[in-house]
Amino acid sequence: MKVPKRLQPLVDDGMIDEVMAQLMSGKEAQVYVVRCGVSLRCAKVFKEASKRSFKQAVQYQEGRKMRNSRRARAMSKKTRYGQREQEQAWLSAEVDALYRLASAGVRVPEPYGFVDGVLLMELVADDEGYAAPRLDDVTLTAEQAREYHGQVMADVVRMLCAGLVHGDLSEFNVLLDRDGPVIIDLPQAVDAAGNNNAAMMLQRDVDNMRAYFGRFAPELLTTDYGREIWALYEAGELHPEITLTGVFEQDATSVDVADLMAVIDDVREEQAERMAPAWEE
Numbered sequence: 464m465k466v467p468k469r470l471q472p473l474v475d476d477g478m479i480d481e482v483m484a485q486l487m488s489g490k491e492a493q494v495y496v497v498r499c500g501v502s503l504r505c506a507k508v509f510k511e512a513s514k515r516s517f518k519q520a521v522q523y524q525e526g527r528k529m530r531n532s533r534r535a536r537a538m539s540k541k542t543r544y545g546q547r548e549q550e551q552a553w554l555s556a557e558v559d560a561l562y563r564l565a566s567a568g569v570r571v572p573e574p575y576g577f578v579d580g581v582l583l584m585e586l587v588a589d590d591e592g593y594a595a596p597r598l599d600d601v602t603l604t605a606e607q608a609r610e611y612h613g614q615v616m617a618d619v620v621r622m623l624c625a626g627l628v629h630g631d632l633s634e635f636n637v638l639l640d641r642d643g644p645v646i647i648d649l650p651q652a653v654d655a656a657g658n659n660n661a662a663m664m665l666q667r668d669v670d671n672m673r674a675y676f677g678r679f680a681p682e683l684l685t686t687d688y689g690r691e692i693w694a695l696y697e698a699g700e701l702h703p704e705i706t707l708t709g710v711f712e713q714d715a716t717s718v719d720v721a722d723l724m725a726v727i728d729d730v731r732e733e734q735a736e737r738m739a740p741a742w743e744e
Contacts, residue, residue, distance in 0.1 A: 507582040557650040567625035598634035608679035632668035634675040687711040
């Protein structure tokens with residue numbers, strides 16, 4: 464096929480030998496199958512900000528750290544340079560997340576490089592070597608649903624242990640290869656410790672997976688992995704090899720109201736004594 468304009472520089476530089484076909488076109492990027500030597504890979508071409516329908520919501524960007532203070536100051540302003548730097552930071556987020564999660568053992572496509580808004584990465588394939596389907600395109604047995612759900616929950620845990628929450632996880636952002644689920648599409652990944660919305664987003668990610676896999680294994684619909692995982696994370700007890708139960712019990716420790724009121728009364732008395740005029744002593 465004709466080489467798309469955005470991929471021509473990579474062809475000229477020898478990073479891509481041939482553009483084979485367009486794999487998909489989404490709200491934020493177009494993905495092509497390309498040949499690099501003897502290997503087939505994916506080239507994800509991010510659309511320009513004005514042509515993307517996915518909004519760079521503030522809730523996703525909160526907590527992202529900028530190494531360059533000048534860039535950080537520029538991004539806080541509405542100048543043309545600041546907007547350009549903010550766009551570059553948004554595009555780089557997926558690349559950074561892929562490298563970080565791959566090294567943490569999360570099943571994500573292996574990244575090979577990022578040049579001028581084009582991410583070159585592994586082509587996730589099925590048994591026959593074709594591009595792997597999304598979860599939304601497959602029908603599972605109850606046994607497969609339970610197994611794959613467990614794998615995804617394990618990867619959610621590994622992601623959180625690496626400090627990230629996907630933020631947009633669903634059956635549309637998970638591929639299924641010969642070894643199970645592979646998580647994709649990470650430009651909106653959020654910093655777990657620095658983002659006030661992280662707990663909500665993790666719960667939403669897990670709930671989406673529960674709803675999908677629950678179509679094939681209804682017993683999964685009664686699980687509560689989201690709150691269990693976040694509670695373990697907050698308590699500092701979450702680790703990549705942890706065994707989850709899918710059960711979460713709210714702390715039901717009762718408060719002794721009489722003791723609490725006594726403490727409040729003592730504080731009020733102390734405050735009154737401090738505020739009393741000297742002539743009353």
